[in-house]
Amino acid sequence: MRVTDLMTENRISVSCEVFPPKRFEGLQEVKRVTGEIAELHPSFISVTYGAAGTTPGFTLEIAKSVQRDGAVPLCHLTCVQSTREHVARVLGDMREAGMKNVLALRGDLPKEGTPCRDFEHAEDLVRFIHTQGDFCVGAACYPEKHPESSSRTSDMDYLKRKVDAGVSFLTTQMFFDNGLLYNFLYRMERAGIHVPVCAGIMPICDARQVDRVIRLSGSIMPPRFAAIADRFSEEPAAMTQAGIAFATEQIVDLIANGVTLIHLYTMNKPWIARKIFENLSEIIGA
Numbered sequence: 001m002r003v004t005d006l007m008t009e010n011r012i013s014v015s016c017e018v019f020p021p022k023r024f025e026g027l028q029e030v031k032r033v034t035g036e037i038a039e040l041h042p043s044f045i046s047v048t049y050g051a052a053g054t055t056p057g058f059t060l061e062i063a064k065s066v067q068r069d070g071a072v073p074l075c076h077l078t079c080v081q082s083t084r085e086h087v088a089r090v091l092g093d094m095r096e097a098g099m100k101n102v103l104a105l106r107g108d109l110p111k112e113g114t115p116c117r118d119f120e121h122a123e124d125l126v127r128f129i130h131t132q133g134d135f136c137v138g139a140a141c142y143p144e145k146h147p148e149s150s151s152r153t154s155d156m157d158y159l160k161r162k163v164d165a166g167v168s169f170l171t172t173q174m175f176f177d178n179g180l181l182y183n184f185l186y187r188m189e190r191a192g193i194h195v196p197v198c199a200g201i202m203p204i205c206d207a208r209q210v211d212r213v214i215r216l217s218g219s220i221m222p223p224r225f226a227a228i229a230d231r232f233s234e235e236p237a238a239m240t241q242a243g244i245a246f247a248t249e250q251i252v253d254l255i256a257n258g259v260t261l262i263h264l265y266t267m268n269k270p271w272i273a274r275k276i277f278e279n280l281s282e283i284i285g286a
């Protein structure tokens, strides 16, 4: 099933993101995790590709497991370090496995050396994917602008180009202040970008995650959350509860203000996803 078929107007959709393991020995554990998440009946489960040192080759393996669990998989795919031949091979394997959905990403620039120049931007990958099969293609967007962008205006201009290249839906970088998303959606509308947007929510349940999240995503941490992390940093159980409560409240506010597509960055922690689904059960009809 194409994920855009699940993004019908006015229907609330909660999807989840998982990441594959770094090593072969971790595959069974991640499959168990995705199995537990599938039991929550998210509208789809996205599987990252090569992020944070994970093995890109395992993305399809986990996506197939998601499919066997009866959920709809969305495979991420990055391009900046890959040749066209390699990307064509990966897409061929996805096609053969019956995958219908791809999130087209540039990936982070290599810290050393020069990137392979076959694909410079996600926009190039979006075009290429459409030459390789009938895929439903999504892409990333950044309510606070991509950290490399010189301005929000240029980031929005490039987003428009990417969407016009053949993107059917977008997933946002995580954000912790809903005002940033509302502002972004308004600017998107003005820029003439009209595809569905999944709002990326990351429940932070460990105060040690805060610095890492800010460093990796460039997200602003609102004072309200900084106070929570500060107060509960030495009390793990309380911090978990507060992090789940904060994410739940963020989602309730989004839904109350007309956002219908929520994407949970689960960090492979099914119990956190389960708690949030339980907290929202009457709201999302889980």
Ligand code: FAD
Pocket (backbone or CB within 6 Å): 047, 048, 049, 050, 051, 052, 076, 077, 078, 104, 105, 106, 107, 108, 109, 120, 121, 122, 123, 139, 140, 141, 146, 147, 148, 149, 154, 155, 156, 158, 159, 161, 162, 171, 172, 173, 174, 200
């Ligand atoms: P692009 O859309 O190419 O944008 C990157 C930068 O280039 C931006 O500043 C943009 O404004 C600019 N730009 C875009 N097009 C042009 C152009 N034509 N000319 C000049 N400048 C341009 N990383 C992984 O490694 N694996 C994953 O699975 C993964 N999943 C992700 C999922 C989501 C929802 C998000 C938000 C990010 C994810 N990332 C992942 C991180 C992502 O790869 C990085 O943020 C990367 O730095 C940018 O990727 P992009 O696809 O947004 O790039």
